[in-house]
Amino acid sequence: MSVIYARLAKFGSITLIVLFALSAIIFVFTKDLPNSVPRIAAMILGIVFLPSIAILRVMLNSPLDKELSQYDFKTNQRLRNLVQPLLKDIDKNTEIRVGTYQSNCPNAFAITSLSGKHAVIAFSTALINQNPSDEQLYAIAAHEVAHVKHNDAQNKIWILVFHKALETIPHCFSLMAKKFIQRNKGKIALCVALFSLMLLLQAGSLWTRLYEIAKVFKPVWFLLLFPASILGSWALRQVLNQAFFAYSRSREYAADAGGAKMASPEAMINALSLFPDDEMNATSLFDSHPPMSERKKRLQSLSSSVPTQTNHTNDSL
Secondary structure (H helix, E strand, O other), X not given: OHHHHHHHHHHXXXXXXXXXXXXXXXXXXXOOOOOOHHHXXXXXXXXXXXXXXXXXXXXXXXXXXXXXXXXOOEEOHHHHHHHHHHHOOOOOOOEEEEEEEOOOOOOEEEEEOOOOOEEEEEEEHHHHOOOOOHHHHHHHHHHHHHHHHOOHHHHHHHHHHHHHHHHHHHHHHHHHHHHHHXXXXXXHHHHHHHHHHHHHHOOOOHHHHHHXXXXXXXXXXXXXXXXXXXXXHHHHHHHHHHHHHHXXXXXXXXXXXXXXXXXXXXXXXXXXXXXXXXXOOOOOOOOOOOOHHHHHHHHHHHOOOOOOOOXXXXXXX
């Protein structure tokens, strides 16, 4: 299901870009027909598909370089030698850099360019300073290589930019509604007070009173559009965030399983002990990683079915 979700986000993003380009072309070529239906339609569609520009910006700017600019990343040959046996199934045209980055938190990550031609696997200095065994590092590396194989970083980028495109127009309406409410607080308060008073004085059932008042006091329905747009924008963002984090958690499980196939379930479980255990906090819908206990439980279930590979290097770190 998560793979389908990522493909849908990629297809949706590319579709938005194509539709925006087509509407722009039609708008340009109908400049001699200012009031024609095609030109007006192209202008409206151009506005609707305008968020695709945000997608183009991400595609033109390398997310990998932007991410690495936040860290003091340094290549490490010993780590490269450790990871090398795991890279045999990855496209030989993909340039993979392996190294460390400065951080006080034990962690590791893998990120890939949208083209898939460049990738980075990085271990935090805090993780290396724990003096993990080669088996533990090998298992962590296997987990990160699984992310690269599954194109998880690329898919996350597509999902995020697609979500951004979906959010843009509702967010703009929400901002306009907030400005309108701020500028007309007194008038809106007076309208609400009058509406409430009429509602109390009107005879009949609640729905009958609402209907009768609405026929006379039509601006109420117009005013309801403003809080509705704010609430709608917020709700959409919550849904999209939940969907993204659910996808992220599912890919962590998949990377654990992929790492277990390249190393072993036992090695993966042992490697997870190097990372902070947040079991005291319940996992929420907005956590990007699943709980450690559940990850270990799933790996334990693989112990009897996944063959162990012991293709480690002997370089100490």
